[in-house]
């Protein structure tokens with residue numbers, strides 16, 4: 001399941017795309033203007049954006065350029081949609097940083113195939129690759145987690161569940177994950193696990209991160225879930 005934002009001002013097209021994506025098991029949010037899309041992306045970084053070129057006000061093209069210029073959204077996968085099919089436009093779309101480009105009218109099957117391809121390409125690095133967020137580093141191949149304190153590496157010890165939880169959060173940063181989503185993604189088969197189990201492991205994870213003063217990176221978002229952010233407040237909520 002991926003989180004996908006569809007930016008499209010024509011309600012019929014937006015609805016058609018949203019229905020197909022939801023049917024494929026994705027979480028979909030529709031934005032009708034560049035403004036709405038921006039505030040949505042500011043609030044939560046999705047896995048992919050389907051972005052219409054022609055929008056009222058700011059164009060999709062200029063929005064894509066804006067996202068590419070911002071370090072936070074530089075890697076955001078974007079598929080551009082447009083009614084125009086001329087070659088210079090296509091080049092402009094790809095130059096602006098779109099990962100792929102589709103001309104209207106398109107078949108939903110083709111759009112779904114392109115989305116799958118982009119998501120595959122952009123999937124978080126192989127599960128064995130080391131990942132760094134802020135001062136934290138996790139290396140699944142050696143099962144080593146370290147933080148930096150005053151320029152010095154500090155090894156962090158934690159249990160296997162906290163390790164998996166941290167790895168998931170570090171490969172999906174800045175987004176809020178509900179307890180149900182975390183159970184789904186970290187525990188897998190969670191039919192018999194209560195949601196408050198997540199809280200227990202988050203508490204342990206924060207304790208494990210505290211020697212590197214990183215506990216505050218795991219934020220509690222009231223009523224929503226948890227998020228790992230590198231713009232951490234001093235203390236966990």
Ligand code: CA
Nearest residue numbers: 009052054055
């Ligand atoms: Ca449009």
